[in-house]
Amino acid sequence: MRRISTNMNNNDVQYRLRNHESKLNTVNNQLGSQRRIQQLRDDPIAAGHLVRYQSFKGRIDTFETNAQTVTEKLTVREGYMNDSLQIMQRVRELAVAGANGTFTKEDLVNMASEVDELLKQLIQNANAVDQDGNSLFAGTNTKSTAFDVELGNVAGSAVPLIETVTYNGNVDTNRIEIDENQYLNVDNSGNRTFWAEHQQLFTGRDASGWQADRDSVIAVDGHQIEIKRGDNVYSLISKINDSGAAVKASIDPVSNGLNLITTDPRQLWLEDISGTTFTDLGVISSPEQRPPYNLNNDAVVSGGSMFDSVIALRDAMLAGDHESIGGRVLGTIDQSVDNLVTRIAEAGSEHERATLNIARNSQTSLNVTQMISTEGDLDFTKAVTDMRMLDYVHQATLSVAGKLYSSSLLNYMR
Structure with a gap:
């Protein structure tokens, strides 16, 4: 039983108005944010799914970014490796020409000048850096120069020439996460890429x-x-x-x-x-x-490096040693070319795998975005309809309340 008093009408109207305004405010917030769930208690199960989906999408986007970064770096590395392969092909041509015995010692000395320039270009490629200034072929020791060069006096040359090339990086690999607990091992070690023989x-x-x-x-x-x-x-x-x-x-x-x-x-x-x-x-x-x-x-x-094989060819040409050029020197150059082709193939395989992961992660991201939309996005048409209905009821309530405020206890005592 409710007690009838002068304040009864006002209390009831104020309670209903506040309750109705709360609903109207909720719909307005949903329309403003385009989100169905404003607080966890609105739909606890859907909110739990939504949090997991959003976390999963964040990880997928990170994996895609990692793979994209890897492909960019591999593209740059592969460019320098392909250029080095062209250099070694030219070095081999000179070695074959110098080994047939038809050229004089003076001709070989002139050919040695080109071999020495090709050696410098090869070292330049091995010491290449990316757009961030990181060494491409120094393993994980990216802030150091991959190869150090020592000059010395070489028989047959009046000026100091490159005598020794030493590796200054490390053999550690970069493990890039491209999927849940799945890693792509990227080997940037220069003493593998620019090596010639089994040591x-x-x-x-x-x-x-x-x-x-x-x-x-x-x-x-x-x-x-x-x-x-x-x-x-x-x-x-x-x-x-x-x-x-x-x-x-x-x-x-x-x-x-x-x-x-x-x-x-x-x-x-x-x-x-x-x-x-x-x-x-x-x-x-x-x-x-x-x-x-x-x-x-x-x-x-x-067992020496690719640089050792080119240096040996240059020195043999300066000495006019046809027999050495056509023997062990040419053999190590062939091994250098074979190893470089293998390393380029490995880099290409890593690039292809990273590209496939980019495409798959991109598609997965779209699918997860759809899941997030299903759980958390607002049905805009329904929300607008609800808001109009709530607004209509609110106006009607205010109109009725205005008429009720003129009543008092005496109206019930007639």
Whole structure:
């Protein structure tokens, strides 16, 4: 039972007006933001879906951006690699011409001048930087020059020429996330791209009696390998061969020394992370020296870079050595060309994979956007209709309220 009083009409009207204005305000906010859900309590289940969809779309957009960045960098790198391939093709033409024995020594000296200029251009490509000033072929050490050049006196030349080219980067790879827990490993190491031969190392130190006296960690081509106390050289060889590194280890049948050889043209990258395993076996000089120029001086190392093959061709031409040009020099140049073609193919494959991920992530982003729209977007037609109806009811309520305010308790006592 409700008590009839003079304030009854006013209280009822004010309550209904405030409740109606709240509904009208909600619709106005929905129209202004184009969003159906203004607060979580409006639709808790849809709000939960909406938050997850928006988070997923943010990750998809990041993956697409990552893949797009990778394709741009790969395009720039591939351009320099293709130019380097053209240079090596020209170097090979000069090597074939110089090996047939029809040219005089003076002709070979003149040809050596072109080879030297091609070498400079090759080094320029290897030290190329991108639009951000980052080295393209220095691994993850992008703020340093990939290759350092040393000049020296070369027989047959009156001026100092490039004598040694050393790598100044690292062998670490960039792992770019292009999908949920899916990564694209981008290898920017210059001592792989610009290498000619499989590098081999023969220690010559008898390792048959070696045994690890403590736990240690070594790194082979960037792969860390744990050595346990009590491991012998055969356990070490097995762990290196099973590590996934592009290096195979073996025991020399004559000297019982540890031999290491890369499985494709690249430079050996060996170091003692903790302990002195490689140092004790005569592989490296000391754990303090930085790879790759930390190999033991007593070890026999073979296998050079693309620059070494071009330098060897130039020096052989300056010396008028037809036999060397047509023998080992031409062979290493062919290996350089083959390796560069392989690296270009790998870069092209990475570019294609990144491009496919861009297309797929773009389509996925559109699909998720549709899901977000389904859960959170406003039905504009329905909202406008509701607002007009609420506005009409609001005006009618105000009109009725104006008439009711003239009533009092005496109207009910007649």
